[in-house]
Amino acid sequence: MTIGAERGEIAEIGSPVNLVPAQVDRRAPWRWTTASMVVAALLLALGNGTGLSEWADDLPPGPVAAALQEPLHAWAAFTVRWHQDRPARWLRSQWMQARKARFGNEQPDAAGAADSTTAP
Amino acid sequence: MQFPTLSFGLFFLLVYAVTWALNRSNDWRKIALLMASWFFYGAWDPRFVLLLFLSASGNWLLARAIAAAAAQARQRGLVLLGVVLNLGVLATFKYAGFFLEQLDALLFSLGFGRDVPLLQILLPVGVSFFTFQAVSYLVDVQQRRIPPASWLDLTLLMSFFPHLVAGPIVRGSDLLPQFRTAPRLDRGAAAAALLLILWGAFKKVVVASELATALVDPAFRDPAHRSSLDLLFGAYGYAVQIYCDFSAYSDMAIGLALLLGYRFPRNFDQPYRAASLQDFWRRWHISLSSWLRDYLYIPLGGSRKGRLRTMLNLFLTMVLGGLWHGANWTFVLWGALHGGWLAIERGLARLVAGRVTVPRWIGMLITFHVVVLGWIFFRAPGLTDALAYLHGLGAGDWRNTLVTPLSLALVAIGLAMHALPPRGLQQLAERMRHWPAPLVGALLALGLLLIGAMRPEGVAPFIYYQF
Structure with a gap:
């Protein structure tokens, strides 16, 4: 993602985020960044309510976890009812299918598999 | 956290x-x-x-x-x-x-x-x-x-x-x-920061974590019962895993600091494109390699005290750099391998200077495999395990009992990252800063949803947390 090493110098000088300056850089940068992050957070909350609820379940037991679990479970149930979780579930199922694909009978989960087949 | x-x-x-x-x-x-x-x-x-x-x-x-x-x-x-x-x-x-x-x-x-x-x-x-x-x-x-x-x-x-x-x-x-x-924030820096965080999350959550559970951990857990092919791809997998894990942490650290208004130096520069081990150390964990150069190698005399002393200084620097990673003979050997090869490279370069030109791709291939050999020592829990791994690698049993289409694809993706345009992220950020915030937010959310869908159950801690 960065340049420098081809020219032979130790490339610690400079940052991988040095861009060519532009006028737009100074146009309400904090508002633009914050709005981007808020929109992303809201869309994630809409599209991954189940993930939020699972996160609350994994929190160490205590008053914070207890206060969060009920509303987040209710939110997750709401998103499921309105099928907002469908894209995330579909993506997950595709990924799980890719994980199950095999060339032959390889067993990555087995402790040791080479000794279970006949040596050539 | x-x-x-x-x-x-x-x-x-x-x-x-x-x-x-x-x-x-x-x-x-x-x-x-x-x-x-x-x-x-x-x-x-x-x-x-x-x-x-x-x-x-x-x-x-x-x-x-x-x-x-x-x-x-x-x-x-x-x-x-x-x-x-x-x-x-x-x-x-x-x-x-x-x-x-x-x-x-x-x-x-x-x-x-x-x-x-x-x-x-x-x-x-x-x-x-x-x-x-x-x-x-x-x-x-x-x-x-x-x-x-x-x-x-x-x-x-x-x-x-x-x-x-x-x-x-x-x-x-x-x-x-x-x-x-x-500090002051600017849109370009913020765009680059958001991209770095997203890119880092992809490398860590999808590539490094999946490779760890599906390929690397099984290969290193019991090398005596895996075929040579499994172990070869296990070692390649670890090369990709450690790059995607550690560079992801650096990318996210740089991005997070930037969102708070501070710039960090770069720490990785497509390291497996290196055509020599010296070149590799200009691209891998740059903040450590430059630290070792400035505060250890140069005070030891650097290259100012003759050829033999230069080689010794290189060797000592890398052995101590290996020991920095942890108290284990495997790290010492990893450092010694790097130090020794650096010294050999230096000696060979003087010997054949101007007479032989090695094509860059051959240099890259040799360097990558020297680095992968080092990673076997780096990853193995102990010296005996590393030697058992090498023994299994040389056993000549080429059946596949471990490599799945997904793990092979992830190894390929991890290596293909090194062929991306070096300024690709900056160029994308230079475009992104012109886009409206809702569009940027929506694309970020989409990216994070994709990453979330591909995550394994529970993401392991970053490898470098232990150092």
């Missing part, structure tokens, strides 16, 4: 809001960042915060004394004291148990029995990083590269949460000048 988790995301959003709200007062902003950093570090173990506080305060006092000392001999003495104290902290927490074990084994072999008490000391996360940071700060103050910093600035430099637990090793000369004034 790990970077690519919801808990950290919420923590970061809060820190982001508070620090920018306090931007009118640079001191209050830095105090808020320091408190947040200590909270972040204390989430591992609150006792670590006390160690960090004591280390920063001690180094602050020493730097003031160095700057105030008139005689150079006194300055040097104070730097030496600081180096000994800092390395003493590192030695106590990281190496005491290891050296006592070796002493115990030696005494036992000499017939003195087991008399040495064995220690089990809890290793504070990131101790190697902030110790090296402190050493470079003291040396830089003594050599007048930077003026001594205020207590707040130095403590924040050492505690700043984006780099605290796994680097990059951000030197005082990089960050302290940035602490002197309240």
Whole structure:
């Protein structure tokens, strides 16, 4: 993602985020960044309510976890009812299918598999 | 609290809001960042915060004394004291148990029995990083590269949460000048930061974590019962895993710091494109390799004291660099392999200078395989395991019992990342800063949803947390 090493110098000088300056850089940068992050957070909350609820379940037991679990479970149930979780579930199922694909009978989960087949 | 988790995301959003709200007062902003950093570090173990506080305060006092000392001999003495104290902290927490074990084994072999008490000391996360940071700060103050910093600035430099637990090793000369004034955000930097965080999350959550569970861990768990093909791809898989894990941490650290207004130096530069091992160390963990060069290799004499001494200096630097990673003979051997090969490269380059030109792709292929060989020692839990792995690799059993289409694709993706345009991220950020915020937010959410869908159950800690 960065340049420098081809020219032979130790490339610690400079940052991988040095861009060519532009006028737009100074146009309400904090508002633009914050709005981007808020929109992303809201869309994630809409599209991954189940993930939020699972996160609350994994929190160490205590008053914070207890206060969060009920509303987040209710939110997750709401998103499921309105099928907002469908894209995330579909993506997950595709990924799980890719994980199950095999060339032959390889067993990555087995402790040791080479000794279970006949040596050539 | 790990970077690519919801808990950290919420923590970061809060820190982001508070620090920018306090931007009118640079001191209050830095105090808020320091408190947040200590909270972040204390989430591992609150006792670590006390160690960090004591280390920063001690180094602050020493730097003031160095700057105030008139005689150079006194300055040097104070730097030496600081180096000994800092390395003493590192030695106590990281190496005491290891050296006592070796002493115990030696005494036992000499017939003195087991008399040495064995220690089990809890290793504070990131101790190697902030110790090296402190050493470079003291040396830089003594050599007048930077003026001594205020207590707040130095403590924040050492505690700043984006780099605290796994680097990059951000030197005082990089960050302290940035602490002197309240930072400003710009759209281009913010766009690059968001892209780096997303890219880092993809590398860590999807590539590194999946490869760890599906390919690397099974290969290294029981190498005696895996075929040579499994072990070969297990080693390639680890090369991709450690790159995608560690560079992801660096990318996210750089992105997070940037969203708070601070710039970190780059730490990775497509390392598997390197055509020699020397080139590799200009691209891999750049903050460590440049630290070792400036504060170890050059003080040892560098290349100024003849050919043999240069080779010895290279070898010693890399062995100590290996030991920096942990108290284990596997790390020493990893460092020795790198140091030895660097010395051979240097010797060969002099021998054939101007007579033989090796095509770049051959250099890349050889260098990659030397690095992969080193990773086997780096990843194996012990020396016996590493040797068993190498033995299995050479057994000539080429059946596949481990490599799945997905793990093969991820290895290919991890290597293909090295063929991306070197300024690809910057070019995308230069376009993205013109887009409206809702579009950027929507694309970010889509990216994170995709990453979330591909995550394994539970994301393992970053590899470099243990160092």
